[in-house]
Amino acid sequence: MNIPMVDLKQQYHALKHDIDQALEKVLESTHFILGPNVQAFEQEAAAYLGVKHAIACASGTDALHLALRAAGIGAGDEVITPAFTFIATAEAISYVGATPVFVDIDPRTFNLDPTLIEAAITPRTRALLPVHLFGQPADLSPIKELCAKHNLLLIEDCAQSFGAAHGGRMTGSLGLAGCFSFFPSKNLGCYGDGGLVTTNDDGLARELLVLRNHGSRERYHHAVIGYNSRLDEMQAAILRVKLKHIDEYNRLRRRNAHLYNDGLKGLCLTTPHEDGKGVHVFHQYTLLIEGRDRVQKALSDAGIASAIYYPIPLHRQEVYRELMAGVSLPVTEQVAERVLSLPMFPELSPEQIRRICQVIAGAL
Structure with missing residues (x-):
């Protein structure tokens, strides 16, 4: 009996009719970038997660990078995060010129140990970036208290926690921003790379929309140096089918x-x-x-x-x-x-x- 870590084929076969039909509609429309499926998926994901805004992007790594950049974190800043996670968590901190400050984890949950965070806070600390590792929500109540006490931003790494909840609220709805990955093996996965940033902050949402699309608020008008980080229509169509399940x-x-x-x-x-x-x-x-x-x-x-x-x-x-x-x-x-x-x-x-x-x- 051969047993893989993940069997994506079974899931595809169960959803084959709906996925194939959704992809065929995209192909017939020939609208492949920032089309109606991306917009609809963003609205549906926001409603599911209980947030005002959900901004789709090209990957989970980009979601972290864009969230940190939109939050104004940059050179000279420190961001506290765990070292027991995928490289993307710290990589995104480094992308914006900030320094990751690693704090130890709880031996049971493998998530950031809230009792050790305060000792790592310095005048340069700007944000806390806990990871909801393996789908286990981090203990955000004391972490949020520390953010309020020290005037720090809370950005959640939700790459592995789509659908997880803490205190009755979905992960990704509890901080300034939540960052999701739709890598194929994730709980909600597409058939390539994909990501999402969630927020209840209107200003942050506007900045994210600009940053993901070459720094453009109006076509061919570029206000800042941005990125090409757009979820494509075909991946959005797949995610819309899977989100229902x-x-x-x-x-x-x-x-x-x-x-x-x-x-x-x-x-x-x-x-x-x-x-x-x-x-x-x-x-x-x-x-x-x-x-x-x-x-x-x-x-x-x-x-x-x-x-x-x-x-x-x-x-x-x-x-x-x-x-x-x-x-x-x-x-x-x-x-x-x-x-x-x-x-x-x-x-x-x-x-x-x-x-x-x-x-x-x-x-x-």
Whole structure:
């Protein structure tokens, strides 16, 4: 039984009629850039997420970059963020000339530890950039209090948390801006790259619209140096079809996570933590496990995929090593040595999950 990390083909086949029809309409219209599907998707996503504005762009990385730039963050500024995340989080901070300041994570949620943030705040700190990692909402209540106390901006990295909620509100609606990715394997994914910035701030929304389209407020009139960061019509059409199903997809991910939890009970490992403060949507199902290499080999020998997200924390990456010399993040470093992500997608079957659990039990 071969089991992949993600099976996009099953989802496509289930939606094939609607997706093919939506793409055919785009092709017949020959309107491929910033057309009616982009506008409709932005409106539908804003309504779903409970925000005033949703501005589509070319990727999740661009969403972070544009949000930071539109917020006025630049050279000489510091942005506090975790080192246990994908490079794009810190990369976007560097793009605008600011400095990422890495703070350690909570050992259970793998998200930014709110109790450690204040000690990292300096006169140069402009923003906090928490990540809702693996679909687990970050604990934003104390983080928002710190933002208010120190007059800092809150920008959410929601690349892995579409449909997750904290305190009854969707991630992406709780800060100045929320930044989403529609990479194909995401909970809501297109068939290429795509991104979205959400905000309730009218001025920020206007700036984002200008920045994503070559700094132009009026065609061939360019007020600032902007970017070519536009979600294309075909990807928007696909996302509109899939958005209708996102709640069911996330329900099935949560079901699968709980099936994993039951199947792995009593083994020498730690299953994902849910803190009860929000809704975890399990973009990844990630264990903490000793003997990771042995378990991963057993899974591979059985035809079962697994992955390590993330093996090298950002403060240990070559690109940041000199800047972060002397920085110690003990929880981040310990977690990176022990994490193992198992197959997770809505169509994963109970039978497949039982098989995965059996192989892990055998390896341990």
